Amino acid sequence: MVISGVGLCVALAAGPMASSQEAEPQAQLTASAPRNAETSRTPLSYAEAEARLRSTSSLNRAAGYAVEAAEAQARAADGLNRPTVSLDAQLIRYRKTFDLSLGEPLDRAQSDISAAIPGLISGLPGVPGDVLGVVEQRLQAALPEIFAALPHDIRLQVDDTTFRPTVTALQPIYTGGAIPALRRAAEANLDMAEAKRREAVDLEGVGLAQAYFGQVLAAEALKIAIETRDGFDLHLNNARRMESEGFLSRAQTLQVEVARDAAQRQVNRAELEHENAVASLARVTDLEDGATPTTPLFVNRGPVGPADLFVDSAGQSNARVIQAQAGRDLAEAGADLAASRLKPSVFAFGTYNLNPDDSLPTEPDWAFGLGARYTLMSSVDRRRLLGAARAQASAASQMERNARDDARLMVTRAYNQVDLARRQFLSMDSSLEAARENLRVQEVGFREGEATAASVIDARNLLGTARLQRAAAAYEYDLSLAALLAASGNGQTLNDYLQRDDRISAP
Secondary structure: OOOOHHHHHHHHHOOOOOOHHHHHHHHHHHHHHHHHHHHHOEEEOHHHHHHHHHHHOHHHHHHHHHHHHHHHHHHHHHHHHOOEEEEEEEEEEEEEEEEEEOHHHHHHHHHHHHHHHHHHHHOOOOOOHHHHHHHHHHHHHHHHHHHHHOOOEEEEEEEEEEEEEEEEEEEEEEOOOHHHHHHHHHHHHHHHHHHHHHHHHHHHHHHHHHHHHHHHHHHHHHHHHHHHHHHHHHHHHHHHHHHHOOOOOHHHHHHHHHHHHHHHHHHHHHHHHHHHHHHHHHHHHOOOOOEEEOOOEEEEOOOOOOHHHHHHHHHHHOHHHHHHHHHHHHHHHHHHHHHHOOOOEEEEEEEEEOOHHHOOOOOOOEEEEEEEEOOOOOOOOHHHHHHHHHHHHHHHHHHHHHHHHHHHHHHHHHHHHHHHHHHHHHHHHHHHHHHHHHHHHHHHHHHOOOOOHHHHHHHHHHHHHHHHHHHHHHHHHHHHHHHHHHHHOOOOOHHHHHOOOOEEEEO
């Protein structure tokens, strides 16, 4: 909610004409409505409003969940160096065919048996030598026929069903820098999520200051408008009495009446502005019936601090700068990951069959070893990908530099705005006193016939304008200070400045 102090001041000075008969009933209605609404609202200091915002903000909770997700991802990346162990279970129905050639083994067997026959029959007792010779000859002659009758090729076919449970472990040893790059990317993602949450908190803090002190300003504007209208009521009564006594012309009385009606219209407008401000603060603080601020607009008499302190802090702690740093880290991690694709990987592996008695004939019961992998050719041009990733990292680095410069410039402007509002507020005390004295002098002169009705009207409007400008300067100070603290990221809050000894409340 933004209050236009200039618009209110102009409206106080001159407004569209309306009859006093229409304005007076409106005044009675509008005077009682705000008081009735005020009693149902919750009194709320700025510190209480800030605490309530932190506990009820949906945006803050959403950003918190995003941080939790990023933190979980970062912690998940911590285990990338640990082995991966998996359990596989397979129920297999298979057929295995074996083709065996027996030609060479049969030839060796025939040769061996032929050589062994003489020794086998020579030791037979009681058999004449010539008989042994005949037996040997017949055996030697029969061997080729016997072996020729044997099959020289055998086909074996096995049909079976097996259950194969295996435990497999894979331990990365060298990944070309892929694992460190993934870890760095996860940490950068966490930093970015935290920076976004901080930015959300900072923006909500500025929004709270705008809504909270905006309602305070709107209430002060309504109070000034009512007091200005009431002053014109008194002035109009005096003018009518003086006209009846012949001391004032009808034209001057009508002039006062027009000014009084314009003041009533300004009251109506100020009430609408105040209602909008109440709704805005109720939305921010999640209070259905609205809140009544108990912390007034304020200005610190002394400067908020050295400008360099805020500028240097913004270069390091501004939420946008931290996001840009995280984006640079993320891009650099992407470049490292792209570079790892050009390097080999080394790993250790192991496997164990939990059912070795029912394993396939070609499967080991267990195995372990070392492995290496290097991609010789890929369907994607890895060097171009690396070049693209490095270009993105360079762009992210420039974005970080730009974000840091923007943050410093933003803080410099906010600091100057804060100090300008402070000096304007302090300089208005003498103007306000002069406006009060001018109204007193003009009213005395009017009653004594030495001043015109127009001069009294101008003096009263001038006093209302001065009061409203002073309140608007305090509002500008508070809002600019909230923006300065959010942009600098130095950890200070408006409550820190509310506690300072040099605080001046407005009005």
